[in-house]
Amino acid sequence: MTMLEFMVRRTLNAILVLWLVVTGMFFLLRLAPGSPVNSLPPAVAADPLARAAYEAEHGLDQNIFIQYFDYLFGLLRGDLGTSLYDGTSVMSQIASHLPVSLELGGLAALLAMVPGFLLGCWTATRRGSWSDGAVRVVTVLSFSVPAYWLAVLSLVFIGQRYPDMLPTAGGFVRFTEDPIANLKVMLLPALVLGLSTFALVVRSIRAALIDVLSFDYVAFATAMGMPQRQMMKRIAIRNAIIPTLTVVGVLLGGLVSGTVLVESVFQIPGLGQLMVTAFLRQDYPLALGCSVFTAMIFLGLNLVVDALYFVVDPRTRTSTQRRTAPVMA
Amino acid sequence: MTTVMSPTAAPVPARPASRPLVLRIVDVRRWPIHGVTNWFGVGCVVAFLLIATVGQLIGDPTLLDAPGAEPPSAEYWFGTDTLGRDVFARTAEGAWNSLTISLGTVLLSLSVAMPLGMLAGYHYNGRLDNAIMRGLETVQALPMFVFVMFVLTLTGTGTIEIGPVTFGMRTRLIVCLALGFVPFFARIVRAATLVEMQDDYVAMLQVLGVGRTRILLSEISVNVLPPMVVQACLAMAIAIFAEGGLSFLGFGLAPPEPTLGNLIADAGSQILEGAWWYATLPGAVMVLGILGFNLLGDALSDALLGGSEGGAE
Amino acid sequence: MSELTLEPGTSTPGRHASDDVVLRVSDLAVRYAAGRGAAVTAVRGVSFDVRRGEVFGVVGESGSGKSSICNALMRMLPNSARVEATGVEFGGRDLLSLTDKQMRGIRGTEIALVPQRPMTSLSPTTPVGQQLRWYFGDSIDDSDVRDSLARIGLHSVLGRLDNLPSRFSGGQLQRLLIAIATLTNRPSLLLADEPTTTLDATVQAQVLKLLLGIRDTLGLSIVYVSHDLGVIAQICDRVGVMYGGRLVEVATTSDLFHRPQHPYTKALLGAMPARWTPERGRLSTLRGTAAGANRATGCPFAPRCALADARCTEEMPAVLGDRTSMVRCHRVEEAT
Amino acid sequence: ASTSVASRIEERHRDGILRIAVASAPSNINPLDSGSEVTRWIAEPVVETLYAYDDRQRSVPLLAAGEPEVSADGLTWRIPLRSGITFQNGDELTANDVVATLAHVNDLGSGSEWITYLLGYVQSYGADDAYTVRIELTKPYGLMRSHLTNLPIVHRDYAKRKDAMMGTGPFRLESFTPGQTFKMVAYDGYHGGKPDLTGIEYTVFQDGATRLISLRQGKVDLLTSVPYHNIGSVRANPDLHVDEVEGPNDILSYVAVMREPFSDPWFRKAVAAATDRHGVLSKVFGGAAVIGQGPIGPAEMGWDPDLQPYPDEPDLDHARELLDQATTERRDFTLTIGTNHTSRDMAQVLAAGWAKIGIDVTIQQLAGGPWSNKMLDRSYDMLMNVFQSGFTSGPANYMALAPAQSTSVLSCGFVNQEVDELMDTVWRTSDDEVRAASLRRINEILVEEAVMFPPVYPKIVVARLATVSPLNLDQLRISRVAPQNLSLVPGGTDE
Amino acid sequence: MSMLVAEGLEKHFRIDHGGWQKSSVLVRAVSEVSFAVERGEVMTIVGESGCGKSTVARMLVGLVEPTRGTIAVDGVELRPERTARDRRLIQLVAQNPWSAFNRRRTLGHSLAQPLLVNKVETDRRQRRARIEEMVERVGLSAAHLASRPSDVSGGELARAALARALLLSPKVLVLDEPTASLDASVKATVIDLLRELRADLDLSIVLITHEIDVARMIADRAAVMYLGRLVESGAAELVLRRPSHPYTRMLLDSVPDPDPDHRELAAAKGEVPSSAAAPHGCAYHPRCHLASDECGQERPELLQHAGVEVACHRILDVGMPLLMPGSLPEDRPEPAVAPDPPADCARDTPTVDLPHPQADVTDRLEVR
Numbered sequence A: 001m002t003m004l005e006f007m008v009r010r011t012l013n014a015i016l017v018l019w020l021v022v023t024g025m026f027f028l029l030r031l032a033p034g035s036p037v038n039s040l041p042p043a044v045a046a047d048p049l050a051r052a053a054y055e056a057e058h059g060l061d062q063n064i065f066i067q068y069f070d071y072l073f074g075l076l077r078g079d080l081g082t083s084l085y086d087g088t089s090v091m092s093q094i095a096s097h098l099p100v101s102l103e104l105g106g107l108a109a110l111l112a113m114v115p116g117f118l119l120g121c122w123t124a125t126r127r128g129s130w131s132d133g134a135v136r137v138v139t140v141l142s143f144s145v146p147a148y149w150l151a152v153l154s155l156v157f158i159g160q161r162y163p164d165m166l167p168t169a170g171g172f173v174r175f176t177e178d179p180i181a182n183l184k185v186m187l188l189p190a191l192v193l194g195l196s197t198f199a200l201v202v203r204s205i206r207a208a209l210i211d212v213l214s215f216d217y218v219a220f221a222t223a224m225g226m227p228q229r230q231m232m233k234r235i236a237i238r239n240a241i242i243p244t245l246t247v248v249g250v251l252l253g254g255l256v257s258g259t260v261l262v263e264s265v266f267q268i269p270g271l272g273q274l275m276v277t278a279f280l281r282q283d284y285p286l287a288l289g290c291s292v293f294t295a296m297i298f299l300g301l302n303l304v305v306d307a308l309y310f311v312v313d314p315r316t317r318t319s320t321q322r323r324t325a326p327v328m329a
Numbered sequence B: 001m002t003t004v005m006s007p008t009a010a011p012v013p014a015r016p017a018s019r020p021l022v023l024r025i026v027d028v029r030r031w032p033i034h035g036v037t038n039w040f041g042v043g044c045v046v047a048f049l050l051i052a053t054v055g056q057l058i059g060d061p062t063l064l065d066a067p068g069a070e071p072p073s074a075e076y077w078f079g080t081d082t083l084g085r086d087v088f089a090r091t092a093e094g095a096w097n098s099l100t101i102s103l104g105t106v107l108l109s110l111s112v113a114m115p116l117g118m119l120a121g122y123h124y125n126g127r128l129d130n131a132i133m134r135g136l137e138t139v140q141a142l143p144m145f146v147f148v149m150f151v152l153t154l155t156g157t158g159t160i161e162i163g164p165v166t167f168g169m170r171t172r173l174i175v176c177l178a179l180g181f182v183p184f185f186a187r188i189v190r191a192a193t194l195v196e197m198q199d200d201y202v203a204m205l206q207v208l209g210v211g212r213t214r215i216l217l218s219e220i221s222v223n224v225l226p227p228m229v230v231q232a233c234l235a236m237a238i239a240i241f242a243e244g245g246l247s248f249l250g251f252g253l254a255p256p257e258p259t260l261g262n263l264i265a266d267a268g269s270q271i272l273e274g275a276w277w278y279a280t281l282p283g284a285v286m287v288l289g290i291l292g293f294n295l296l297g298d299a300l301s302d303a304l305l306g307g308s309e310g311g312a313e
Numbered sequence C: 001m002s003e004l005t006l007e008p009g010t011s012t013p014g015r016h017a018s019d020d021v022v023l024r025v026s027d028l029a030v031r032y033a034a035g036r037g038a039a040v041t042a043v044r045g046v047s048f049d050v051r052r053g054e055v056f057g058v059v060g061e062s063g064s065g066k067s068s069i070c071n072a073l074m075r076m077l078p079n080s081a082r083v084e085a086t087g088v089e090f091g092g093r094d095l096l097s098l099t100d101k102q103m104r105g106i107r108g109t110e111i112a113l114v115p116q117r118p119m120t121s122l123s124p125t126t127p128v129g130q131q132l133r134w135y136f137g138d139s140i141d142d143s144d145v146r147d148s149l150a151r152i153g154l155h156s157v158l159g160r161l162d163n164l165p166s167r168f169s170g171g172q173l174q175r176l177l178i179a180i181a182t183l184t185n186r187p188s189l190l191l192a193d194e195p196t197t198t199l200d201a202t203v204q205a206q207v208l209k210l211l212l213g214i215r216d217t218l219g220l221s222i223v224y225v226s227h228d229l230g231v232i233a234q235i236c237d238r239v240g241v242m243y244g245g246r247l248v249e250v251a252t253t254s255d256l257f258h259r260p261q262h263p264y265t266k267a268l269l270g271a272m273p274a275r276w277t278p279e280r281g282r283l284s285t286l287r288g289t290a291a292g293a294n295r296a297t298g299c300p301f302a303p304r305c306a307l308a309d310a311r312c313t314e315e316m317p318a319v320l321g322d323r324t325s326m327v328r329c330h331r332v333e334e335a336t
Numbered sequence D: 001a002s003t004s005v006a007s008r009i010e011e012r013h014r015d016g017i018l019r020i021a022v023a024s025a026p027s028n029i030n031p032l033d034s035g036s037e038v039t040r041w042i043a044e045p046v047v048e049t050l051y052a053y054d055d056r057q058r059s060v061p062l063l064a065a066g067e068p069e070v071s072a073d074g075l076t077w078r079i080p081l082r083s084g085i086t087f088q089n090g091d092e093l094t095a096n097d098v099v100a101t102l103a104h105v106n107d108l109g110s111g112s113e114w115i116t117y118l119l120g121y122v123q124s125y126g127a128d129d130a131y132t133v134r135i136e137l138t139k140p141y142g143l144m145r146s147h148l149t150n151l152p153i154v155h156r157d158y159a160k161r162k163d164a165m166m167g168t169g170p171f172r173l174e175s176f177t178p179g180q181t182f183k184m185v186a187y188d189g190y191h192g193g194k195p196d197l198t199g200i201e202y203t204v205f206q207d208g209a210t211r212l213i214s215l216r217q218g219k220v221d222l223l224t225s226v227p228y229h230n231i232g233s234v235r236a237n238p239d240l241h242v243d244e245v246e247g248p249n250d251i252l253s254y255v256a257v258m259r260e261p262f263s264d265p266w267f268r269k270a271v272a273a274a275t276d277r278h279g280v281l282s283k284v285f286g287g288a289a290v291i292g293q294g295p296i297g298p299a300e301m302g303w304d305p306d307l308q309p310y311p312d313e314p315d316l317d318h319a320r321e322l323l324d325q326a327t328t329e330r331r332d333f334t335l336t337i338g339t340n341h342t343s344r345d346m347a348q349v350l351a352a353g354w355a356k357i358g359i360d361v362t363i364q365q366l367a368g369g370p371w372s373n374k375m376l377d378r379s380y381d382m383l384m385n386v387f388q389s390g391f392t393s394g395p396a397n398y399m400a401l402a403p404a405q406s407t408s409v410l411s412c413g414f415v416n417q418e419v420d421e422l423m424d425t426v427w428r429t430s431d432d433e434v435r436a437a438s439l440r441r442i443n444e445i446l447v448e449e450a451v452m453f454p455p456v457y458p459k460i461v462v463a464r465l466a467t468v469s470p471l472n473l474d475q476l477r478i479s480r481v482a483p484q485n486l487s488l489v490p491g492g493t494d495e
Numbered sequence E: 001m002s003m004l005v006a007e008g009l010e011k012h013f014r015i016d017h018g019g020w021q022k023s024s025v026l027v028r029a030v031s032e033v034s035f036a037v038e039r040g041e042v043m044t045i046v047g048e049s050g051c052g053k054s055t056v057a058r059m060l061v062g063l064v065e066p067t068r069g070t071i072a073v074d075g076v077e078l079r080p081e082r083t084a085r086d087r088r089l090i091q092l093v094a095q096n097p098w099s100a101f102n103r104r105r106t107l108g109h110s111l112a113q114p115l116l117v118n119k120v121e122t123d124r125r126q127r128r129a130r131i132e133e134m135v136e137r138v139g140l141s142a143a144h145l146a147s148r149p150s151d152v153s154g155g156e157l158a159r160a161a162l163a164r165a166l167l168l169s170p171k172v173l174v175l176d177e178p179t180a181s182l183d184a185s186v187k188a189t190v191i192d193l194l195r196e197l198r199a200d201l202d203l204s205i206v207l208i209t210h211e212i213d214v215a216r217m218i219a220d221r222a223a224v225m226y227l228g229r230l231v232e233s234g235a236a237e238l239v240l241r242r243p244s245h246p247y248t249r250m251l252l253d254s255v256p257d258p259d260p261d262h263r264e265l266a267a268a269k270g271e272v273p274s275s276a277a278a279p280h281g282c283a284y285h286p287r288c289h290l291a292s293d294e295c296g297q298e299r300p301e302l303l304q305h306a307g308v309e310v311a312c313h314r315i316l317d318v319g320m321p322l323l324m325p326g327s328l329p330e331d332r333p334e335p336a337v338a339p340d341p342p343a344d345c346a347r348d349t350p351t352v353d354l355p356h357p358q359a360d361v362t363d364r365l366e367v368r
């Protein structure tokens, strides 16, 4: 399979899943008790005239399937309807919140993956030493500390002293407004968010590397006198990345989930916070829009991981041949 | 290439003594748990369980008669909150809630995921497998948190009566969280089943006429279960974390029922005003639980799987 | 390298061996720590010589310590293992007292290894061509080198250098690995740890011929580990028989097959279907298994030996003979 | 209190911008859509009303040129407008703008909260000429005057927009980030006196504690909704001033009289008697509230300070006696509250109190929409929420009373002829004395019948840096912070 | 009537290559394989790895559904969906004893399964007795039943696997490389056991193996497979000692002879091609030193030739191999016993005496 072919297949699969998600959520939301009209001021919502007028205005009086297809076509056009709460376009809300989340997630991923990768490689070669033990303790602790608790604690212990580090206490600044202030404000949340990812990357790389180091091909390279450094670079790390990549999909899910919590604690106006508010207010169109976008991002990121997988592990290209390797002999 | 296997290619792996699994788990002396960290993990879990069970008997989590916002003292170990409640009593009750919900979640999701995963693995690449996998992918396309929020929003926070069954918030939380865990478990079960399916003994059983149900229930399951026990332990940690996160966001049990998450959330303002004990101590108990189950998972992985699970540790 | 031919397809005992010793192993012991202070002694008191141009066979059942010897010679045992020896002399140096760095210099250049499982001995994610380049460097572009590779049956591999190892058969890969092991630096000693057990008989024959051909051309010595007496008979000059971590008998191949001394050797030969006759009825002459033999205090074979007495279980027999041929057995000792 | 904070403030004040921390942002910035205080706080400097309250809470003309002309039957109102008043985009205010405003708030599909007050009363409206607005009513509506005092007038082109605000006030909305920040600059063409400030900036801090921290650290000048738990520490801080006034802060708290157990008056009275009002006052509000009895509080029209049927501390013995007389078997109910922290704390204190007479309370915390669902479906036992009523209704909280009227769409099932009639009077009459008397009587009946019993009336609490000029507390009493009238005073104020 | 009759067995696997058009490859794992095994007879199938031996075995026991062809045991045709009765007719013993048992179940449990599910023995006690009897029959003790696979040796496991297959008292036993993964000394005991059982139980056995030595020792008849097809079949003495087909000869020659005085490693030319792209004509022709143009064009049929069936165009050109004295089937009354073995170090295969072309082929390998 070529890269293009592989990606097209994966993309089609992702689109199918996305469609299932949208369809499932849409109908479930519509089946849920309580009309969205009820989020109007009670006296308005209680009045049959006002109710009918509102429903007509928002197309809620139509057949559910018509609404569904309207929604799907809207989705294709980039129109996700309007928020019940404030009547703004869901798309514009998402457009203004999404970049913040992406920045936060990206920053967290960067802060977690790069040092995590390096530390994981480092400890794998020092298996059993005290530094390995220390790293193990640190990583287990790191992913055992819930981000939201850490966030609350950091509000206290760091926020009191360095209020500029906190988006909550200083008001959030967008990257486009003031990059430095923005990074300052994002640093702590990104660290908190990335901590568990960092720990899992370390553990995963370490485990994979230890595994790989016991494989025949490493033994052969060593027996052929290949210097340790080259062996790590050419063989060990390259092969150890593959199992880690499969974990990365899960990690990304964790990051996306994590933004929801961390954004709530630090009051960062990202997609996560928007989504939580939307859910709490039962602002269905907004909640649905946010969820669809989250799913889209998640599936998109997984596509990227797939692509990486394809690059790092050329065996995927001949996946079917691999299963029946004897045929090729 | 050739199937000529030298004896080296199929060494008899050293396995723990062959006694029934349950006995091996119960007999502490024989626990192959060694190393400080593993025992520390067991200690954490025990401490967490103690707080959740025995601790919960000490003090009343909803009684408002204490002085407000007092730091920890001999009388109130974890201090009191602004409404004058004993934070320790609330933490213990919260730990109990966390524990029951997490345990329920893990058990429920396991009981759903085991059959699903085993069926998918048994029919690897078949139509049933594809259908199951697509379904799991769909549930997974939303991060678990978002997914649970979605379902909880749909069903509201009150009790729901479906026929004669009343779904309280606790049950609902369990069901939602469990639904989020199912893909996670099902994938692992499926992978483990696949490995088993490639083992000759399954083919042999088929030749001997053992049916699908029997193979899955009485043969493959005994091999899939030990790794799942390890995974369940790790999942307990995640469930405690997730339950805490949900109640932190306000999607958990309703007040005045304390949960570790809503204790932390409640503390928000107070902690800045110097009431450090308010969020710190319940949070520490939660960390105790999560850390404990994580380490216990590692330890069990050593003990049950010879430490080779996923090459981890 | 163009002189590489595979002309002599067979090996006559002693034909290629000279008297200078390439490797001299004295009293080698390998111990694995097995958790909680317990230890497994996989190899003990093993002494043998390998002479220039000689194929020294090591034969024995699973777990008898064959691989442990190879790995000890390469100094590639896991950290949990301890190696002791009065000396492991190779090219005038004691391998065990070299620094790690010096040892790295010897690996691949003076001592090379042919692995047991060719299918998993190349990195699975890098094209074969690139891996060849790691070892051969740019010389892989020379037509000479290519020619010699093609001549040893790697023609089809050279045509598909951008393919991953999984696209080649075990035979092709094993030939490739042998080429890498022997042709990059022309080592003087080759350790072959059951290089053909995973291969078909037809492919095995090809690989064995290749090994012998290379031995003849380069004049290297080979330590050939196997549990297949047929292969041993075909290619080895001298053979050491391992049992329970001990070398119980060393003899020239011809002597071993025609005049086996040790009861174990005899039993092993007797259990070969190829040497079975209908008159004999049963094929097996041995009871029990080799499990736990390396924990025995006396002769490791005593529990299964029909001739064993109390002395055998208590006392390890002394070496009878010299380094070129020896046997360790009380019964043989008594007989002489 | 450090010098670095002081210098930071001084540095910041050079630009003459007042920074205000608010607890939440309005859902949209159309000031006609929402009656909530969050919208109002942000809209105050930008939009103005036809009439305004003076410091004695009498309605006086602002954009109107004088008192409205009301026809003898009370059905036709003519309001003269001042001329020469311009919007912040330079357009002159005319009757068309007022008509556009009215059109929006009367549009059933617009979702504007004002519809609640006008539905069924306003028949038509129009411009007689450029400076006269005419409103035709279906029946006499005394409250119209109050609404005209509260309803902001918006530029005709902006009446329906949810993403922009255009009024005649002293400040112009320059930019905003939804849910986060709102920046205003002084409008040079303002018809009144020129403000001291060059601009006002609102920042949303949802978390009370961080809101407070930013005030302490001098990042903001003014803080609305001081968390009740933290009032003590603000009071103790010499660099900060805290203003607490009795305002139209309400705790909407009523029961479903049409269903068990609250259909039983004895049960209701027992619950009312066992309500831990003092606990709520001290534990939840840190003392910044007044013990509550009926639905009408101290800042509202009809407040009766002498009406005190229930004790501060729950009278458990009496409550048990009352409960013994109840015919209903049930000893449990669900308390449905809003999602805010205050409601939650309150509910927990109350539940603990009720538990003492053996009543088991389930607390159900719901956000706006789902909360409304309950209210509209009448599927609640007891509803409770905190809200501020001043903006749409002035010094009287009619909406909170609506459930007590049996003809209301929101009726809680309480049927009382006298209350129904009095309510009609309240809505109809244009005589404040009559209205106040009616309200007093309604309050009395509801207290007696224990249909509505908020445990306390919370105060409005605003904190500011010492370097901000004092607030007008008379305006604050009806929830007007009026930041447009504030100024920055170097070195602090002396009060 | 033959005990086991396989008629025209074929198995094709379709393998998808994830591509645009879902291009797929057809692997002809087994084609047109027919054979019959008599009561009490051992028939062996030999061939290189991947030639389809296991697929035949799996088709015989119903693990793989044949694409074409029929299988009949004792005159009963077996359907792809095996019934309990079918299963009692034919059973399988798989190659690797370590993976033939559930590693977390006791041997007792595993051995009870066939009796349980086929409702052969519903009474617990009797079942137990029957299992113990069988276990002792294969040389294990009842104590082994309580242990798990990891606690017993490979040889014992192999015995247990045999016992399990025999519990259903099948008429035909299919053994897929039963000794390949065993140590030399253990292998010998298992071979002994097999020979014993066969004599006692009057079993028909299909033995699939790599090990020509083992095959020679116990087989009555032999079939040689190459790329999914039978190339030669007939009496074991003929096929395994005096092969007719060039491929069989090459196969036998490459088995190392355990005699150091007789060193002649005959290495085959090239390797087995993929069964997804088998060469035209005779599949062996690219490696065959006798190949003519015809071989590359037309596939030879299996034809009777000098007592065996051979599929080779050139068989007549090569000529009938010299016979070892006393090794023709009709010379021997008892088929189960192999002919007189040659002296201790004599070669079994008489290839030396033939105008033998292998030497130059093998020496050259792929060198051109």
Ligand SMILES: Nc1ncnc2c1ncn2[C@@H]1O[C@H](COP(=O)(O)OP(=O)(O)OP(=O)(O)O)[C@@H](O)[C@H]1O
Pocket: B007, B008, B009, C032, C033, C034, C040, C041, C042, C060, C061, C062, C063, C064, C065, C066, C067, C068, C069, C078, C080, C227, C294
């Ligand atoms: N890393 C290790 N840790 C502990 N014990 C080991 C280790 N490697 C080998 N052993 C033990 O040492 C003994 C000899 O093993 P070794 O691999 O050298 O045998 P072998 O002769 O090569 O066997 P095989 O034919 O199966 O390859 C065995 O009992 C084995 O269990």
Ligand SMILES: Nc1ncnc2c1ncn2[C@@H]1O[C@H](COP(=O)(O)OP(=O)(O)OP(=O)(O)O)[C@@H](O)[C@H]1O
Pocket: A324, A326, A327, B001, B002, B003, E013, E014, E015, E027, E028, E029, E047, E048, E049, E050, E051, E052, E053, E054, E055, E056, E275
């Ligand atoms: N399930 C399958 N799907 C696709 N191809 C298969 C399958 N099973 C077997 N094959 C192919 O069929 C051919 C014959 O396989 P089979 O396992 O029968 O060979 P074998 O002779 O038993 O080899 P070995 O000696 O290695 O066991 C091989 O090319 C193999 O790749």
Ligand SMILES: [Mg+2]
Pocket: B008, C066, C067, C068, C193
């Ligand atoms: Mg070995």
Ligand SMILES: [Mg+2]
Pocket: B003, E053, E054, E055, E176
């Ligand atoms: Mg096979």
Ligand code: NI
Pocket: A329, B001, B002, B003, C170, C198, C199, C200, E049
């Ligand atoms: Ni092969």
